[in-house]
Amino acid sequence: MKHIITIILALTFSLFHEPVFATKTQLTVELDPVRFVIPAFNEVYSERESTLAPEEYELAEELKALLANKDFQAVSNKLDTYYDIELSPALLALKAQVYFTIKAYDKAEATYLSVLKRKPQFVRVHEDLGQLYLITQQLNKAQKHFSTALSLGSSSALIHGQLGYLNLQLDGAFSAIYAYQKALTLEPKNPDWQQGLLTALLESKMFPSAHALLNELIKKHPKQQSFWLTKAAIELETKDFDSALTSLEYSLLLGDVSQQNLQTAVQLHLRTQSFQRAITLIDKNIKENDVPIDVIKEYLYWLNRAKLFSESERILSRYLIKTNTSDVDKSVLSLYRAAIYAQKNQVDKAIKYFNDALDFDNNNASALIQYAHFLMTIKQFVDAESLYLRAQAFESTNLAAMLGRAQIYINTNDIKSAHLLLIDVSQKYPDTPGIKAQIEIIESLVRANNKTQL
């Protein structure tokens, strides 16, 4: 008999404890959105790859003086006195640049295009036109001109980097990696390319490379919190929880972190059983943020598991004081309190909070079944059966409730009822592990009882 009791209890326990205490919270580190900086247009009026016509030298000198004074409007006016075809591609490109600088984007675009019509391999014009399209959010066109510039031999880090950005936006991270790598090779200290490459690597899920890059960046900028957070995010992805926790702690040292990150740090501490630090961070989190109830449940799960009931109770009290909790959530939290007192064998308090849980939400199936189980352990079988019958009405607790009732019947020597109920269970839930063996044992007990009675 004792053997059967143990097994059915075990079955019951696993069924009705799982929905309440299981922790399914995803561990994530929240990163700031990536800010891609589009560098300001470069006001370098060089002759680039095209030369002036001999008859333009005088004009060029005149323009040079105006440009030195940043008198772009005067340059534009002067160049407007010429038909475009009268200007060499070099001067026409300058005209387009001036339009670009004074934000006359339509004129700049038309002028750049007319330069390219005359000189399709003018690398700098492809670069500049790409920039223009980037600024005006015509990303596909920008991508096309940057690609052309690179294929024509541009070695500008800016263009590689911008193409990396565009590839990331338009074609996915993998196609951006090479462009960012190239940009970073040319300008290893440029934070935009570092960030771009890092993002591309992360989005491509190339975590070892991203991690290696981060380690390098952290060496150079050990006080940059975002690097530590990103490192933690990678380490979480790769399930290296200890390292993730270390990285998160570094980022906490460098300043406040978001609520999500604080929660993740707590969860990691709880998992690694560094409870003291976890409790400090939980207190901080509850004090500073509106913590969702699911997160509180997660905390309680770990603390209760470590039998830190007084801490659980304290956290619950602080949480309830601070928050306007709904009745449904109050019911959940009362159930946690009941579970804490049940564990501490404080029967009266446990019963009070079980009742509270059901008062706040009489459809709390978990409360019904846990309360029933608790009453059964203190041999209040009638009340326990009544609660099991209520719990049986809920799909999530139907099986656990039936098994619980069967257990009550066994405990009260009503073997026949237990037998009938287990047969119902086996018909309704034929895959229930061990059910057939239990029925056979009970049937043999029934037969033995019958013989004894005869």
Next chain:
Amino acid sequence: MRYPIILLTLFLSACSSTETFITAEQCGTQNWKKLGYSSAMKGESIRIFDQVKKICNSQQAALAQPIFVDGYSDGLIEYCTFDNGFKIGESGLTSDSICPLELRKEFLAGYRQAKLIRDQTLAEMEREKRMRESMPNSANTPRSGNGN
């Protein structure tokens, strides 16, 4: 000796500019791209469009200009070639090129090559002429005949 045909008839390029380029009535109906193209193919300067600015109203001219220049640019691509430069050089016209810098090199190469040939030919003709003049009887001696 046979000489290459040399077009000695000089068509002055300026002649065309004396024609009426556009009338006020045509301002609203003109195919500007076609006009730009044909202007370039005739070797006209882009400044011919200044006439449009004078004759048509400013709004019409402003709208027409980029279209005209676009057609003119297309015309230049065909005009400013080695072959065309050669033809111009062969005809003895001046090299006041309307070709923009990036097309000028090809055009001038053709022009200079033709001009060199033309100059050599002219020099040869001049030399022969002088030789004939230095022989007093030669001018009255029939060149043809059966030698009897």
